[in-house]
Each structure stands twice: as structure tokens, then as C-alpha cells.
Amino acid sequence: xxxxxxxxxxxxxxxxxxxxxxxxxxxxxxxxxxxxxxxxxxxxxxxxxxxxxxxxxxxxxxxxxxxxxxxxxxxxxxxxxxxxxxxxxxxxxxxxxxxxxxxxxxxxxxxxxxxxxxxxxxxxxxxxxxxxxxxxxxxxxxxxxxxxxxxxxxxxxxxxxxxxxxxxxxxxxxxxxxxxxxxxxxxxxxxxxxxxxxxxxxxxxxxxxxxxxxxxxxxxxxxxxxxxxxxxxxxxxxxxxxxxxxxxxxxxxxxxxxxxxxxxxxxxxxxxxxxxxxxxxxxxxxxxxxxxxxxxxxxxxxxxxxxxxxxxxxxxxxxxxxxxxxxxxxxxxxxxxxxxxxxxxxxxxxxxxxxxxxxxxxxx
Amino acid sequence: xxxxxxxxxxxxxxxxxxxxxxxxxxxxxxxxxxxxxxxxxxxxxxxxxxxxxxxxxxxxxxxxxxxxxxxxxxxxxxxxxxxxxxxxxxxxxxxxxxxxxxxxxxxxxxxxxxxxxxxxx
Numbered sequence: 001x002x003x004x005x006x007x008x009x010x011x012x013x014x015x016x017x018x019x020x021x022x023x024x025x026x027x028x029x030x031x032x033x034x035x036x037x038x039x040x041x042x043x044x045x046x047x048x049x050x051x052x053x054x055x056x057x058x059x060x061x062x063x064x065x066x067x068x069x070x071x072x073x074x075x076x077x078x079x080x081x082x083x084x085x086x087x088x089x090x091x092x093x094x095x096x097x098x099x100x101x102x103x104x105x106x107x108x109x110x111x112x113x114x115x116x117x118x119x120x121x122x123x124x125x126x127x128x129x130x131x132x133x134x135x136x137x138x139x140x141x142x143x144x145x146x147x148x149x150x151x152x153x154x155x156x157x158x159x160x161x162x163x164x165x166x167x168x169x170x171x172x173x174x175x176x177x178x179x180x181x182x183x184x185x186x187x188x189x190x191x192x193x194x195x196x197x198x199x200x201x202x203x204x205x206x207x208x209x210x211x212x213x214x215x216x217x218x219x220x221x222x223x224x225x226x227x228x229x230x231x232x233x234x235x236x237x238x239x240x241x242x243x244x245x246x247x248x249x250x251x252x253x254x255x256x257x258x259x260x261x262x263x264x265x266x267x268x269x270x271x272x273x274x275x276x277x278x279x280x281x282x283x284x285x286x287x288x289x290x291x292x293x294x295x296x297x298x299x300x301x302x303x304x305x306x307x308x309x310x311x312x313x314x315x316x317x318x319x320x321x322x323x324x325x326x327x328x329x330x331x332x333x334x335x336x337x338x339x340x341x342x343x344x345x346x347x348x349x350x351x352x353x354x355x356x357x358x359x360x361x362x363x364x
Numbered sequence: 365x366x367x368x369x370x371x372x373x374x375x376x377x378x379x380x381x382x383x384x385x386x387x388x389x390x391x392x393x394x395x396x397x398x399x400x401x402x403x404x405x406x407x408x409x410x411x412x413x414x415x416x417x418x419x420x421x422x423x424x425x426x427x428x429x430x431x432x433x434x435x436x437x438x439x440x441x442x443x444x445x446x447x448x449x450x451x452x453x454x455x456x457x458x459x460x461x462x463x464x465x466x467x468x469x470x471x472x473x474x475x476x477x478x479x480x481x482x483x484x485x
Contacts, residue, residue, distance in 0.1 A: 007374050011381045019385075061393045069406040081386050088382040092374050103374035106367060110445055111375070132408040133421060140423050147434040154441050162448045220409055225393035229386065288484035291430070295473075295482040299437070303470055306444070307463065313452060314459050 010102040014091050022235045023053040029276050036280040063224035068131050071221065075129035080222065080229035083122025086115045087233040090240055095169055097253045097260035104170040109161055112244070113154050116199075119233065120146040126230070127218030138217030141208035141287060145198060148294035149205075153195035155302035159188040159309050160248045173252035180251035184319060187305050187326040189249045191298060196241040198294070200234070202275055204282040207290055242271035301333050429481055440469055 027042065027050060034041025042049025067076060093108040095101035105111055120143060127139020160181055164172040182189050198205040209217030219230050246252060246267035253260035285293070308329065312322045408415045447462050476482050 003370065004373065004377070007370070007377050008381070011374070011378050015381055015385055061389065062396050063393075064398050064400070065393065066401075066405050068408045069403075070408075081383070084386060085379070085382045088385070089375065089378045092378045102378065103370055105371040105374070107371065130408070131420075132410070132415075133417070134410070136420065136423075140427050144427055144430050147438075148430060151434065151437050151441070158441070158444055158448055161445070165449060165452065167445075167449070215409065215411060224397060225389055228389070291482070291484045295430075295433075296477060300470070300473060303466060303473075307466060310451070310459070310463065 007102060011092070014102055015088065017096075018088065018091060018236055018239075021239055022232050023057065025235045025239060025272065026053040026056065026231075028272070029279075032273065032276050033280050036277070057228065060228040061225055065224035065226055066221070068221045070131040072129035072131075075125050076221075077226075079122050079126030079129060079218075080226045080233075081122070082125060083119050084229045084233040084236075086118040086122075087236040087240070089115050091236075093169060094240060094243055094247070095173070095252070096243075096264055098170065098173075100261065101170070104168055107167050108169045109157055109167045109172075112240075113157065116237070116240075117150060119237070122233075123218045123230075126222065130218070130221035132221050134214040134216075135218050135220050138208050138214050138220070141214075142201075142218055144287075145201070145205065145208055145290060148291055149195045149198035149298070151195075152191045152294065152298035152302040153199055155299075155306055156188045156192035156195065157248070159185055159305055162306070162309050162313060169247055169252075173247055173254065176251040177254060179319070180249060180254075182249040184322055185305070185309065185326045186323065187301070187330045188309075189245075190330060191302050191305065192245060192249065195294075195298060196245065197275065197278070198290075200238055200241055200275070202238070203279040204285050205290060206284050207287050210284060238272065238275065239268065242268045242275070245271050297333060297337065301329065304329060426484060433476065433482065436472070437469065440465070 030052065031041040031049070042052035045051040045055050067073070090112050092102045093105045093111055095104060123142045123146075124139045127135040127137075127142065130136070160172060161167055163181060163184065164175040166172060166175070197203075201208060208214075209219065214220075219227060222230065243264070246264060250267045252267075253264040255263035258266075305326070308325050309322065311317075312325070410416070443465070444462070447458070451458050451462065
């Protein structure tokens with residue numbers, strides 16, 4: 001039975017690491033956002049405010065948990081559990097270095113896709129059961145956004161899986177030892193990053209909990225520890241998407257001189273900081289723009305990408321052809337986007353609104 | 365001890381441990397936090413105004429259209445994953461059948477876009 005003990009100890013270690021990481025990420029985000037907006041960020045709790053997240057966590061534990069009148073009791077209480085549990089369980093198979101993982105599953109990537117898809121159910125449960133029309137609207141938007149962007153995200157992962165011919169994250173990292181997959185398929189990387197941002201509901205894709213129009217989205221009626229669970233899920237997912245981007249496209253823990261863990265954490269935190277930077281910089285997309293981006297651009301592009309990778313592998317072409325084809329497709333996809341945003345869209349889309357991306361009336 | 369047993373055991377243990385973390389924090393909050401319910405606190409939040417109208421309202425049909433489209437493509441993805449791992453050694457028939465399959469669905473997507481089924485308005 002020693003293997004059960006081994007798995008249990010590894011699981012507890014990973015959960016401890018995640019809780020610590022979430023506290024650190026919240027502090028980091030507040031501090032970086034503050035500096036970008038020419039503020040100081042947290043200052044009072046310990047030097048540089050490093051204990052701010054601990055103080056926040058304590059406050060949330062000590063806060064009264066309210067349940068609004070007429071809310072569906074069971075669904076309301078289970079919502080946060082269903083949202084946070086998949087976020088934690090995904091970390092079973094995400095390695096921090098070679099062998100530094102609970103269990104490097106053979107079905108790793110497929111497991112991550114399957115489990116992380118469950119989170120949206122928790123958020124819809126929360127929004128539907130709250131007996132609040134803004135929460136309900138937020139839940140509907142959550143479902144629409146999550147399922148629309150899940151397709152390009154999974155197809156980008158599929159491209160990596162086809163190249164590596166394995167679903168195990170350990171194998172995928174080993175396959176990238178001379179050249180990371182970023183160089184081989186830049187388009188998959190771009191798709192993964194855009195769809196990943198949307199799955200995380202970070203700017204510019206944060207329409208479903210847009211504070212200025214539907215107050216807090218599905219979580220508006222939650223307080224105290226239950227609200228903290230949604231928050232924890234959000235930051236654990238942020239770290240998971242960043243770690244996956246580093247593992248699948250940047251060669252994971254491979255790198256000269258420094259230890260493996262340091263390389264992976266460096267690459268992961270580079271993505272985390274990039275995502276925080278985007279939050280401070282970009283305005284949010286309207287919901288019709290959001291859906292148009294997914295269905296008119298990302299999904300067709302992702303399918304074309306899969307076909308190109310399949311032909312590349314089947315006819316055993318040299319590596320540079322795939323890089324070139326990937327870049328060319330990304331370039332072609334940018335043309336209609338540029339035309340939409342610069343107001344040079346073809347006449348038929350300008351006169352009749354076909355639900356496309358925003359049209360700037362520059363020549364009106 | 366096969367690898368798959370270990371894989372599933374790891375998932376089960378992580379599920380139990382994750383639930384443990386969640387319910388431990390719920391329990392801590394339950395014994396530490398105050399409970400003083402009142403009618404005002406239990407009112408659904410609408411930016412400080414008294415709530416108006418129905419809460420469980422009807423949603424627009426467009427949400428269901430997107431859900432159906434998602435279902436079509438998600439089922440396709442389930443077929444694509446096993447194919448992606450075996451198609452290199454399985455001969456031309458396996459390869460071109462999947463190309464045809466993706467082609468048919470791509471046609472459906474283009475048709476849907478042209479018909480305006482995926483238009484958000």
C-alpha cells in the first residue's frame with residue numbers, strides 16, 4: 001500500500017503549493033496593477049504588503065455567509081464546490097519538473113480538457129440558483145463564452161498532441177528538447193493564449209462578470225468563504241493555463257544552467273505577468289464581438305490548423321514548412337480582422353449588420 | 365499494479381483531498397463567522413435599489429443555438445483525440461476519412477455562418 005501513501009503525500013504537497021501560490025498571485029496582481037496605474041498597491045501589511053492576501057483570506061473566513069431569499073438551497077451551496085474542485089483536480093497531472101508531479105497520466109491532456117470543462121457547471125449553478133436576475137444573465141453569458149472558446153482551446157491542444165504523438169505532459173516536454181513547439185506551430189500557441197484568456201475570463205474577455213453592467217456576474221450573491229472559493233478557482237486556473245502554456249509550447253522545464261523547477265516557474269510567471277499586464281491595458285469586448293471572434297475566426301482557424309498539421313505529419317514534410325504555414329495562416333486571419341477594425345470592411349458587411357466584429361465609422 | 369490503476373487512484377485521491385480542503389474551509393468559516401440573518405440582508409442585490417420584476421426570466425433563444433453548435437463540434441473533438449494518436453501508422457484510409465469528416469463539419473460551420481445562425485443580435 002506504499003503507493004497510496006506516496007500518491008496521497010504528493011497530492012497534499014501539490015494542494016499546499018497551490019494554496020500558497022494563490023495567496024502569492026493575488027498579492028502579485030494587486031501590486032503589479034497598482035504600479036501600472038501609478039499607485040503603490042498593498043503597503044500596510046508587512047513590508048511591501050506581502051501579507052495582504054493572508055489578511056484578506058482571514059477576513060473572508062470570518063465573514064458571514066449570506067443566502068438570498070428564495071435561492072435554491074442545495075444548488076446555491078454546491079455551486080462553489082463544483083467550480084473549485086475541477087480547478088484543483090487538474091493539478092494531478094501538471095508537472096513542475098521531470099517527476100515532480102502527482103501522477104504523469106498517459107491520458108494527461110485529455111484528462112485536463114475533460115475535468116476543466118466541469119468548472120462552468122459550477123458557475124452556471126451559482127448564477128441560476130441565486131434568485132437574482134443579474135446573476136442569471138451572468139450565468140447565461142458564462143456558459144456561452146466558456147463553450148465557445150473551449151473549441152479553439154482544445155483544438156490548439158490537439159495540434160500539440162498530434163506532433164508529440166502522446167497525451168502525457170511529461171512526454172510532450174521531452175519531445176520539445178531541441179526546438180520548443182512555439183517555433184513549430186506559432187498559430188496553435190496564439191489560439192491557445194487567446195482561448196485560454198477567454199476561459200479564464202480575464203480582460204479583454206471578462207464580459208460575464210463585468211462589474212459595470214451586471215454587477216458581479218454569477219457570483220453577485222455570494223459572500224465570505226463561498227465567494228472565496230470562486231476566487232481561488234479563478235487564480236488556480238490562471239496558474240494552470242500559464243503552466244500549460246509553458247509546458248506545451250515553451251519546452252516546459254528544459255533550459256540551461258538553472259534547475260528544472262526554476263525554469264518552469266520562470267516561464268509560468270512570465271505568462272502570469274503578461275496576463276496581468278493585459279488586464280491593466282485592454283478594454284473589454286462586447287458580447288457580440290466576443291462570440292463573433294470565437295465562431296467566425298478562431299474555430300475555423302483552429303480546424304484549418306489541425307488539417308495542416310495532419311498533412312505535415314502524414315507526408316513527413318520538413319519542420320520549417322509547418323512553421324511557415326502556421327505563420328501564413330495567422331497572417332491571413334489578421335487581414336479580415338484588420339479590415340473590420342480599420343473600417344475597410346467589404347461593403348456588404350458594412351451596410352447590413354451580419355453580427356461581425358465592430359465596424360469603425362471612419363468615413364461617415 | 366498497472367499504470368492505469370495508478371492514474372485512476374491519483375484522480376480519486378485528488379478528488380477526496382480537494383473536497384477535504386473545500387469542506388475544511390467551510391467548516392472553519394462555519395464555526396468562526398457570525399450569523400445574524402435579517403430581511404434586508406436576504407434581499408437579492410440590485411445595486412442598492414429594491415429588486416424589481418421577475419428573477420427567473422426567460423433567456424433568449426440564441427443561447428441554445430450556440431449550445432447545439434458546441435455539442436456538434438465537441439462530439440467531433442472526442443473522435444479527433446484517439447485518431448490523432450494512431451493515424452500515422454494506420455494507412456491512408458484512416459487519414460483521408462478524418463479529413464473528409466472535418467471537411468463535412470467545416471462545410472456545416474460555413475453554412476451556419478452564412479445563414480446567420482451564429483449571429484449574436
